[in-house]
């Protein structure tokens with residue numbers, strides 16, 4: 186009879202230890218991986234946390250101002266016909282005509298046909314002077330100066 190009580194005591198002790206270790210187990214055993222975009226378009230190395238607590242976002246530099254500018258295509262004319270922008274500017278060419286046009290700089294870029302009401306956007310990432318025409322109406326001419 187005494188042996189039985191010893192066995193029960195041992196089982197109870199094992200159970201208590203088991204429950205204790207279970208309660209202390211890390212509730213979030215899988216590392217959380219977060220990629221944080223930064224302003225230059227690259228991503229920093231993943232931050233790995235095993236703590237289960239919320240991750241604090243890295244303080245990032247304020248996002249770069251994205252410059253946009255626009256050219257309206259209307260009555261077979263690019264307006265403005267010449268536009269000067271800073272490097273990195275996105276130019277939106279909006280076709281306000283009732284026929285399709287293109288914005289085509291031979292060997293540099295080509296919008297393809299821009300349907301009436303549609304917009305072609307291009308970001309100018311290098312300095313230069315870009316003379317463009319409309320392929321179906323080659324007398325239509327425009328210039329984007331990137332400086």
Ligand SMILES: [Cu+2]
Pocket residue numbers: 261285286287319320321322325
């Ligand atoms: Cu055209």
